[in-house]
Amino acid sequence: xxxxxxxxGTEGKTWGGGNEPLKASYGKMxxxxxxxxxxxxxxxxxxxxGFSRFKFIGSWPIADEVFTHVPFFHGNYPMIYVAFxxxxxxMSSVTMVLAVDAGHHMQxxxxxxxxxLTIIGGLIFVGSQAWEWATFIQGDYGAVQTKGGNILxxxxxxxxxxxxxDIAIGAHGERVQHERKNGLWFVSEGTLxxxxxxxxxxxxVANPNVLVRTQDINAEGEKTVLSREExxxxxxxxxxxxxxxxxxxxxxxxxxxxxxxxxxxxxxxxFHVFSGVVINIIIFFNVxxxxxxxxxxxxxxxxxxxxxxxxxxxxxxxxxxxxxV
Amino acid sequence: MAHAHKLEILRGLxxxxxxxxxxxxxxxxxxxxxxxxxxxxxxxxxxxxxxFIGMKxxxxxxxxxxxxxxxYITWDxxxxxxxxxxxxxxxxxxxVFLICYLVFILLQEGGYIESVYSNGFVKxxx
Numbered sequence: 001x002x003x004x005x006x007x008x009g010t011e012g013k014t015w016g017g018g019n020e021p022l023k024a025s026y027g028k029m030x031x032x033x034x035x036x037x038x039x040x041x042x043x044x045x046x047x048x049x050g051f052s053r054f055k056f057i058g059s060w061p062i063a064d065e066v067f068t069h070v071p072f073f074h075g076n077y078p079m080i081y082v083a084f085x086x087x088x089x090x091m092s093s094v095t096m097v098l099a100v101d102a103g104h105h106m107q108x109x110x111x112x113x114x115x116x117l118t119i120i121g122g123l124i125f126v127g128s129q130a131w132e133w134a135t136f137i138q139g140d141y142g143a144v145q146t147k148g149g150n151i152l153x154x155x156x157x158x159x160x161x162x163x164x165x166d167i168a169i170g171a172h173g174e175r176v177q178h179e180r181k182n183g184l185w186f187v188s189e190g191t192l193x194x195x196x197x198x199x200x201x202x203x204x205v206a207n208p209n210v211l212v213r214t215q216d217i218n219a220e221g222e223k224t225v226l227s228r229e230e231x232x233x234x235x236x237x238x239x240x241x242x243x244x245x246x247x248x249x250x251x252x253x254x255x256x257x258x259x260x261x262x263x264x265x266x267x268x269x270x271f272h273v274f275s276g277v278v279i280n281i282i283i284f285f286n287v288x289x290x291x292x293x294x295x296x297x298x299x300x301x302x303x304x305x306x307x308x309x310x311x312x313x314x315x316x317x318x319x320x321x322x323x324x325v
Numbered sequence: 326m327a328h329a330h331k332l333e334i335l336r337g338l339x340x341x342x343x344x345x346x347x348x349x350x351x352x353x354x355x356x357x358x359x360x361x362x363x364x365x366x367x368x369x370x371x372x373x374x375x376x377f378i379g380m381k382x383x384x385x386x387x388x389x390x391x392x393x394x395x396x397y398i399t400w401d402x403x404x405x406x407x408x409x410x411x412x413x414x415x416x417x418x419x420x421v422f423l424i425c426y427l428v429f430i431l432l433q434e435g436g437y438i439e440s441v442y443s444n445g446f447v448k449x450x451x
Contacts, residue, residue, distance in 0.1 A: 022409050023412075024408065032416050036419055039424075040423055044427065051431040051434060054435030056439070080363075083359065094348055096402075305403075309398055309403045313395055313398045316394045316395055325387050
């Protein structure tokens, strides 16, 4: 391709840098090599996720039960929103490649328009991811964590989830959150859960149709539901902490490693999308200012395009391993 | 400008008239694959839940479809189809080889630790 931007003045001399066996400019090749190394970083993360998952293969959270929300709609819609996010990102990849194509034909107006659409797509995606995080952090039903770090969730006779807040019965002697001003000034404590395990236990006693569901996946691929006696026993003897939502310490949906990896990998990917949007905006303004028109080549658009497609490529894998498999 | 694009996908099964047309064609292909994945993910057909080399058949299908999608993103959106053979091999083989190696090592080890836990030699839940 004769889109080389910088000339060294040694063209034609085989050992003077004029020989281009790969027929790609320096910048484009470096972008490719960066992408290879970044791909290895991401696969390192995803492989580590796979390691932890294989390690806890019998008790890993089921993604369809974790990501069930769609903004502005109530109810249980697994996969729908994340499928929408995937489509948005693929769509913005398409507008990016259309911008690159228009750049090859030196059509400034078209490049501007398609770059603009790409940026919008990227912003929608990052916003969606922020919403997904917020929903995950917020949690929905709450759970009880055992001394061994396992998660006990509540279900009714038919297997529908029951929220902690619906059954817990308030008890006297509520523990006050320790703050710097009312205790040791050099020690602070995080927010206390809204309920204590005792309150959940008395709620469980008062609701004979509520059962405990453990993390363990049975032969049918569903989480094991305990008998009534076993449920009461588990909460009473092993319950230690009421967990609402997910963060880096606890996770109401199951093993906390799931939340750690979710935050880390989608966070790292989201950061890539964010920086991609920033780079796209810079290039967008350069296009408007006519920088590439004067340079006689829109190769910069092609290079950020490569990065942008790579972000899409990674998302395809994140989507599979977090939401589908 | 020497921008010769190769305009056929699926080994020449589908040919396009222009590069723009090819882009939309690939978008349709990727959308179909994603839709198939989502439908399978929601309904989880019973017939695909059998075990095959350590994983459910359904999971194998998801992973293969993902690799197919990755192929079309790289080849058509990132124009790998139009690059020289040497550049293509440099990028793709390096990544594929190292990733396969890493995934094999880590998954093997994860499976081993799982077996240690489940065979009861180590107690981790108190």
